[in-house]
Structures are given as structure tokens and as C-alpha cells.
Amino acid sequence: MSLKTENDKTDMVIGKCGQPSPMVSIWKCFLKLWIEKNKTSLSIIDGAKLQCCRKALTGKCRDLCKKTFSSLWGDSSKAFHTECLTPMQSLVDPMESPMQMCIKQVDEPCKLGCDGLQFCTNFNNRPVELFRSCNAKADNAAKYELRHWQKGVIILPQMRIPVKDIKKCKYDMWKAIACALQVKPCHGRPTPLSICREDCIYILSKCINYRDLPRAKNVSMLCSPLPSRLDSYNSCVSISKYLKPSPHHVKQEEVTNPCKSNPCNDSHICMVNRRKCKHPENCRPYVCKPACPMGEVSLLKVPRGSYVRLPSNDISCSKVCHCSHKNKIDHCQPLPCVKTENCVLQLGHIKMQNVAFMSQCNFCTCYAGKIICTKRQCVRPNEKSIQSYTGLPCNCKPHHAPVCARNGKTYPNRCLALCAGFNEGQLAYGNCSLVNPCAKVNCGANYRCIPRRQVCLGSQDVPCEQYVCVFRTPTCSNHYHQPVCDTLTEEFTNLCMLHNHGRVLAYWGHCWENCRTKGFVCGHNGETYNSECEAFAHRTTVDYLGICRTVGQLSLQDQQNSQCFNIECPEIRPKSCQPLTPPGGCCPICGQ
Structure with a gap:
């Protein structure tokens, strides 16, 4: 209270107590004072976590969750955490596990790549793997956790396991487990304890201290709640791959993400810069776009101008809202409700x-x-x-x-x-990109039909038009930005301006440079494109030259039966890279 300004006070509390959160008592106090001072109520505390309330298994936790992350958080947050989040009853029957994991995924979303760790070094140099907490904080936590385990007791979620001296019993494996629990590799089945059952059985059978183990317990019982790697692909974290350094030791990163280091400030969101630069020498690979938080204290943000779905008062219903130029989510409209049925x-x-x-x-x-x-x-x-x-x-x-x-x-x-x-009536033989969607279309007088291919994700019964009808007009608007590229590799602001200049459309999007402008190519998505540039404009990497003529390697088992041996792959550039073959492709590429 000796500090003079509110900003100084806030900065001091952030430095000591972390980022603002209504779950922390000191921040709860600050937020209540703010409400009283402004005589208003918070509309939504955290819209992202509010959606997790739908995963609650009990009505009580669903209601507490709703109140916690909406305007009534002050009266319910403590009860919600006590009764619905911690402590968990057991790994066999975790209390509200789907909702818990949803909230954790909002706090720690999966991010590509991991490097820079000083203790968990075997997790470094993994550019194409996903992790939730690849940072110095998790690295130090793993080091501290392992040091704690050396006292002879492994403490995990609702598990207390007496062990031998881990320095003399599979120390490297214990280190990998501690790191995996903190760095958190992403996998298909999030659970409170995500290591594979097989690894648990193996290390406990070697290192458990049976003398201090309760008689009612054994290794199989301790490990049985964990998922097995046989359940499904990527159902758990397999420790074996982290017992040795990554094979991807290179002098420079081959898979890059301009936004990985988060170069933007807290009020902006980092996005990959896909616009054509007038001055390439000053062009940054990312752009910091103003953003709207998904609630008053939400760390998740959406870019200005985008639309976002939020729960309504009845969390079984939703509304679609807009991130306005004021960096506020407003202009919400209701969406059809989805019935909550088992x-x-x-x-x-x-x-x-x-x-x-x-x-x-x-x-x-x-x-x-x-x-x-x-x-x-x-x-x-x-x-x-x-x-x-x-x-x-x-x-x-x-x-x-x-x-x-x-x-x-x-x-x-x-x-x-x-x-x-x-069904059969919804299929036509041949590649979609080689079919002229305007062949049987009559747009009417003063309109022309232009192919505009797309893949629709909605209902299969709803038409997915592959064309647009464009009005013939002598004047075009410079303010309508929908870039298109012509056959002379010249870019226009919109299709109207391209046609008024008497040009022919090559593809939608910005013109691409340093790519082939003619000749069919097969993308790694299995679609045929008229040129390498068109594939890049559709944000698809090129598998091989020519039309698509094979299924590709869609699974490990499929490698023996695939027809990729008939494919001539393009030269890998640069030759120093360690290439990877994307799922569904035949040819390896260097990620950039």
C-alpha cells in the first residue's frame, strides 16, 4: 500500500503472485474492489474455460464451473476447486476428469517443438513433436521432483510408491518420467498421469521397495489405471523415446514457427505473416495483430475481426460473437442449441x-x-x-x-x-481439381461463373459450391481485398480488377514467387493442382510432380502395400536437411 499508483501496485503483485486469476485470493480481492469501484459486473471471466463446463459429469460441478468462469465467480470458485478439481479421488475413477483435462488444455495448449531445456535435455531438438510446457519453469520443476524422489518415495496423483535408491535403479528412466510429467508431451488421451502402463510395470518391478509397500498393493494394481500403448496410437507417453537424445541434431532449426517465442505484447496475438511484402528486406515473418481476450482474466485471445463461439446463459446453448475494433468481444448472436443427451x-x-x-x-x-x-x-x-x-x-x-x-x-x-x-449419389469419379465446376452452371445475365474450389466441413447434405458468380461491372472497389493471381504472375486486389484488366485467373490468393507456374503437381493432401504456385497458395506442400496417382503412406502398416515405389520424388532442398514424410504422402520434405 506504500506504492502510489494502481499500475505500480498491480505490477508488484504480478511479480510476486503471477498473472491475474480469480482463483488466487489476492487477485480475487483486487477484482472485487474493481467491481465495486466501477459499479459493474464482469461479463465473462474466462470464455474458453466456460466451455469446459459442458464436460462436467455431475450437475453440481457443471453449475459451480459455470458460476466460476462467468460473472458469479467470487461466490463459487473455492467450492468449485475443492469439490470438482482437487483432490482427485483416484486414477481409477477420477473426479470430473474430462472437465479437468479440458481446463488444463486451455491453460497449456499444445505447441510445436521443444528446445532450450537444461535438465531435460533428451526432450530438446524435437521440432515436429507437440508439448504443453516446454519451458524453463517445467525444466526446473522436473529437476526438483527427481531430487524429491531420491528420498525413497514417489508421489504422483493419488499414488505414494516406496522405491529403492533411484540413483542405483534405472535413474535415467526416472529422470525421463519426471521430465515427461512436467514438460508434458501431447498425446491423444489426456489423463492426470499419462505415462504408459507398460513403462510403469517395468520400472516398478525393478525398483519398488516391497518392504514398505502396503500388503494390499502390488505392481499390477498400482499401474492398472494407466493407459496402455496398445489401447490406440498415441494413447499415452512412451518413456523409451526420451531415454536418449533426439536424432534430429542439426545446426539450425528446420521446422520453424515465427510465433514460437511470442514476440508480441500481451494485448496482441502473433500470427504468421502470409501477405506479400512490398519491401522484402524489411518484412517480418510474423504480424502482431490486436486481439480480444476470451474473458476479463482469460489468457486465451482471438485476433481482431474474427468470430468466436461462447456459451450462452444456458451452457448447453452457444452464441457467436465478434472481436471488435475496440478489442472487446461483442455483437453476439444466438446459435441453435444442442441437446444434452447421453x-x-x-x-x-x-x-x-x-x-x-x-x-x-x-x-x-x-x-x-x-x-x-x-x-x-x-x-x-x-x-x-x-x-x-x-x-x-x-x-x-x-x-x-x-x-x-x-x-x-x-x-x-x-x-x-x-x-x-x-453415398454413391454424392460421389463423382475423378479428381475434384480436374473437374470444371462451371460446365453446367448458368449464373444469369451480366454474371460470369468463376471456379472457386473449396472443401466444406459442414453437413454432407448441404451443397458445397465450387464456383462463384461474379457481376460484370466497369468499376471495381479498391477497398474489397480478396487477392488473386493471374497467369502472368501479377497480383490484383480482387477478381473484379483482374477481369477489368483483361487478365486470366491462375489461382486465388497472393502470387507466389520462386515456384513453378505451370505443370500439374500432387499435394501432400492428395489433391492435384495446376501448378506448384497454386498448391502453395492453398497452403499445401508438394509431394511429387504430375497428377496424384497413389494413396500414399497413410499408416505404418501401409508402407509395405503402398504404391509409392512408382513415384519419382523431387530433389530435397537443401541437401543438408533431415527430411520427413507427411502422413498421406510419398515423398519427404524439409519443413520451413
């Missing part, structure tokens, strides 16, 4: 709304009373089934006979399109 499985088993689960080898979720699952064919442990297993959805064969679906996406063959949920 799903009934075979034998009467019930799954709650928004809860994810495994059904045999497929990942499923319950949404609005419907079960949505991946369509992987499960392999039975016998030689015949393994030999006939392709690894593709619905176990489709890896032959290439492309069909164009109604949503504008090219599927490698009819089987894969049918597996995605289309």
Missing part, C-alpha cells in the same frame, strides 16, 4: 455427453445423443488378419482410383469416400 451403448452401457472413450480400437465420443467414432478396422491377433490389414479406414485397399465427393474433397478411392459417410 449415449446408450450395447448391453445398456451409458456414456455421458462430450465424454470420449475407446470402443475396441476406435476412438469415440458422445455428442448430442449420437456416438461418433473413428473407422479403423481392429486387427485380431492371428497371422491371416494381420496380412490382410491395410491400416486404412474401414480397411480399404490402397489402390488409387480417385473420386470427388460432394464436400469438394478428393478421396483416393470409392471405399474411403464411402467410409467417410458419403
Whole structure:
């Protein structure tokens, strides 16, 4: 209180207590004083976490969650954390685990790459892996945790395990586990304790102190709540890969992200700069765009001009809002409500709304009373089934006979399109990009039809137009920005200006340089493009020259059956890089 200005006081508290949060008592006090001073109430504390309330399994926690992250947070935050977040009952039956993990993912979203760690060095040089907490704080926490474990007791979420001297028993593995728990590699099934069951059984069978272990416990019981790497791909963190340094030791980063170091201030959001620069020598690879926070104390921000979905007063309903020029989320409009219904499985088993689960080898979720699952064919442990297993959805064969679906996406063959949920009447043979969408379209007088290909993500029954009807007009607006590139590699502000100059459209988007302007190429997304430049304009890397003619390597099992051996891959540039082959592709590339 000896400080004079409010900013000085706030800076001092941030330095000692961290970023503002209504869950911390000192900040709760500050926010209450702010409300009384301004005689208003906070509209939304954290809109991102408010959406996690839908994952609550009980009505009580759903209500407390709603109050905590909306305007009534002051009366409910303590009860919410005590009764719904901590402590967890057990790993076998975690209390409100789906909601807990959702909130954690908002606080720590997955980010690409990891480097710069001083203690967890085996996690460095992993440019294409995702991590939640690759930072100095997590690095130091892992070091402290391992030092604590050396006292003879491993303390994990609701697990207290007596062990031998870990310096003499698999020390490197204990170090990798401590680092994994703090650095947090991302995986497909977030759980409070994400290491694989097999690693748990292995290290405890070697290092557990049976003398101090309660008689009712054994290694299998301690490890049984953990996910297994056999459940599904990437279902848990496998420790073995972090027992040695990464193989990607290079002198410079090959997969780069201009926004990784977060060069923008707190009121802006960093975005990759995809606009053409008039002065390339002064062009930064990123742009700091003004942003709106997803609530009064939310750390998650959305760029100005974008739209965002937020829960309404009834969290089962949503509204779409706009991030305005005042850096405030406003102009909200209601969206159709989704009924909160549970799903009934075979034998009467019930799954709650928004809860994810495994059904045999497929990942499923319950949404609005419907079960949505991946369509992987499960392999039975016998030689015949393994030999006939392709690894593709619905176990489709890896032959290439492309069909164009109604949503504008090219599927490698009819089987894969049918597996995605289309019927025969919604498919046409051939690559979508090679079909002229204007051939049977009549836009009417004073209009011209221009191909505008897109892939629609909505309902399969809703038309996905692959063209636009453009009005013929002698005057064009300079204020309408929708850049297009002509066949002479000259860029225009919009399509109207291109046509009024008598030019021919090559592709939508900014003109690209240092790329081939003619000749078909196959993108790593399985789509054929008229040129390498057009592929880049669609933000797709090029797999090989020519039209697409193979399924590609969509799974590890598929590598033996794929037709990629018939593909001549382009030269890797630069030659010093360590290339990677994207899923669905045949040819490796250098990430940039």
C-alpha cells in the first residue's frame, strides 16, 4: 500500500503472485474492489474455460464451473476447486476428469517443438513433436521432483510408491518420467498421469521397495489405471523415446514457427505473416495483430475481426460473437442449441455427453445423443488378419482410383469416400481439381461463373459450391481485398480488377514467387493442382510432380502395400536437411 499508483501496485503483485486469476485470493480481492469501484459486473471471466463446463459429469460441478468462469465467480470458485478439481479421488475413477483435462488444455495448449531445456535435455531438438510446457519453469520443476524422489518415495496423483535408491535403479528412466510429467508431451488421451502402463510395470518391478509397500498393493494394481500403448496410437507417453537424445541434431532449426517465442505484447496475438511484402528486406515473418481476450482474466485471445463461439446463459446453448475494433468481444448472436443427451451403448452401457472413450480400437465420443467414432478396422491377433490389414479406414485397399465427393474433397478411392459417410449419389469419379465446376452452371445475365474450389466441413447434405458468380461491372472497389493471381504472375486486389484488366485467373490468393507456374503437381493432401504456385497458395506442400496417382503412406502398416515405389520424388532442398514424410504422402520434405 506504500506504492502510489494502481499500475505500480498491480505490477508488484504480478511479480510476486503471477498473472491475474480469480482463483488466487489476492487477485480475487483486487477484482472485487474493481467491481465495486466501477459499479459493474464482469461479463465473462474466462470464455474458453466456460466451455469446459459442458464436460462436467455431475450437475453440481457443471453449475459451480459455470458460476466460476462467468460473472458469479467470487461466490463459487473455492467450492468449485475443492469439490470438482482437487483432490482427485483416484486414477481409477477420477473426479470430473474430462472437465479437468479440458481446463488444463486451455491453460497449456499444445505447441510445436521443444528446445532450450537444461535438465531435460533428451526432450530438446524435437521440432515436429507437440508439448504443453516446454519451458524453463517445467525444466526446473522436473529437476526438483527427481531430487524429491531420491528420498525413497514417489508421489504422483493419488499414488505414494516406496522405491529403492533411484540413483542405483534405472535413474535415467526416472529422470525421463519426471521430465515427461512436467514438460508434458501431447498425446491423444489426456489423463492426470499419462505415462504408459507398460513403462510403469517395468520400472516398478525393478525398483519398488516391497518392504514398505502396503500388503494390499502390488505392481499390477498400482499401474492398472494407466493407459496402455496398445489401447490406440498415441494413447499415452512412451518413456523409451526420451531415454536418449533426439536424432534430429542439426545446426539450425528446420521446422520453424515465427510465433514460437511470442514476440508480441500481451494485448496482441502473433500470427504468421502470409501477405506479400512490398519491401522484402524489411518484412517480418510474423504480424502482431490486436486481439480480444476470451474473458476479463482469460489468457486465451482471438485476433481482431474474427468470430468466436461462447456459451450462452444456458451452457448447453452457444452464441457467436465478434472481436471488435475496440478489442472487446461483442455483437453476439444466438446459435441453435444442442441437446444434452447421453449415449446408450450395447448391453445398456451409458456414456455421458462430450465424454470420449475407446470402443475396441476406435476412438469415440458422445455428442448430442449420437456416438461418433473413428473407422479403423481392429486387427485380431492371428497371422491371416494381420496380412490382410491395410491400416486404412474401414480397411480399404490402397489402390488409387480417385473420386470427388460432394464436400469438394478428393478421396483416393470409392471405399474411403464411402467410409467417410458419403453415398454413391454424392460421389463423382475423378479428381475434384480436374473437374470444371462451371460446365453446367448458368449464373444469369451480366454474371460470369468463376471456379472457386473449396472443401466444406459442414453437413454432407448441404451443397458445397465450387464456383462463384461474379457481376460484370466497369468499376471495381479498391477497398474489397480478396487477392488473386493471374497467369502472368501479377497480383490484383480482387477478381473484379483482374477481369477489368483483361487478365486470366491462375489461382486465388497472393502470387507466389520462386515456384513453378505451370505443370500439374500432387499435394501432400492428395489433391492435384495446376501448378506448384497454386498448391502453395492453398497452403499445401508438394509431394511429387504430375497428377496424384497413389494413396500414399497413410499408416505404418501401409508402407509395405503402398504404391509409392512408382513415384519419382523431387530433389530435397537443401541437401543438408533431415527430411520427413507427411502422413498421406510419398515423398519427404524439409519443413520451413
